[in-house]
Amino acid sequence: MEHPLRSSAKTAALRCGSWHLLGLLLWLLLPLSATAQAGEKMAIVEIIGSGRAPVAAENLLKLCRKYQVPTTGVYSWQNHLVAYGKAASIQAVQKNLAAVYAGSEVKFYAVPFYKFDRQRCAGKTTAKQWDNIILTANLVKDPAKQQEYLNYHDTQFQKWPEVAQGFCNARFQQLLVFRQGRQLMLVISIPHGESLDKLNPRTSLNNPRVDDWNALMKQYQEGLPGTKPGEVWVFLKPVAMPKAVPVHIK
Structure with missing residues (x-):
């Protein structure tokens, strides 16, 4: 019979090993982050399906792989499918979409009309890896109001x-x-592993303006059409999630 203390030590070691493997598995399940894009020209392409059904992402993912757009930059909401990445690569993807998404509307968001980055902060250092959160909404139909909105953003920093x-x-x-017609695309980049729910309240902490x-x-x-009453900005969800690597415990 094995000594009780030795048995306990062995059990503890197995538990420790199991927790280590579980931690590794959970880490592998997390969304992949993007390398920091500070200074890069970024763009968005959007596919809007003709109906309410979700748009199949496989062809877009294939094009993203072909033109070196990280598949973690592909997002969706209802019948909206979006790819976000370096402008030249996104433009190459966009040029090939009409053939594979016939009957769908394709929008290209080439240049953001508003950009905040860490150069406007006292601490200008950026994180090495970012998580990108993408939201979308519409401007109201009134052209005068649309221009007011753009004017406010033109002078916001001042x-x-x-x-x-x-x-x-x-x-x-x-x-x-970004803006295309009335539709807006908002991309918020935060340090990899952080939570927007945790960080966002800090924007207004002791800062009522x-x-x-x-x-x-x-x-x-x-x-957008399809939102709930009173709902404005909606979050697009990442499409391509890394697969968990099976861990076998002997």
Whole structure:
């Protein structure tokens, strides 16, 4: 019979090993992050299906692999399918979409009209890896209101510096806003492994001007078709998730 103390030690070692393997497995299940894109020209291409059904992502994923767009940059919401990456690669993908997504609308968001980055912060150092969160909404139909919205963003850093300071406080690495027609695309980049739910409240902590800005912007925005009543910005979900690597415990 094995000595009780030795048996306990062996059991503890097995448990320790199991927890280590479980931790490894959980790590492998996490979404892959993107290498920091500071200074890179980024763009978005969007496919909107003709119906309400989700658009199949496989052909877009194949094109992304072909033109070196990380598949972790592919997102979806309802009948909207999006790829985000370096502008030249996204443009190459966009040129091939009509053939594989016949009957769908394709939008190309070439240049953001608004960009925040860490150069506007006291601490200018950026994280080595980022997680990108993408949201979308519409501008209201009134052209005058649309122009007001753009004008506010043109002068935000000068007239509303507290907003950028809030982004600095929240450790946002970059924030881009694109526009195509009435539709807006917002890309928030945060340090890999962080949570937007955790970081976002820091934008307005002891900084009421951020709340004032958000309240002001509400009059210019509305939800896309398919959103719930009162819903404006919707999160697009990553399509390509890394597969878990099976771990065999002997």
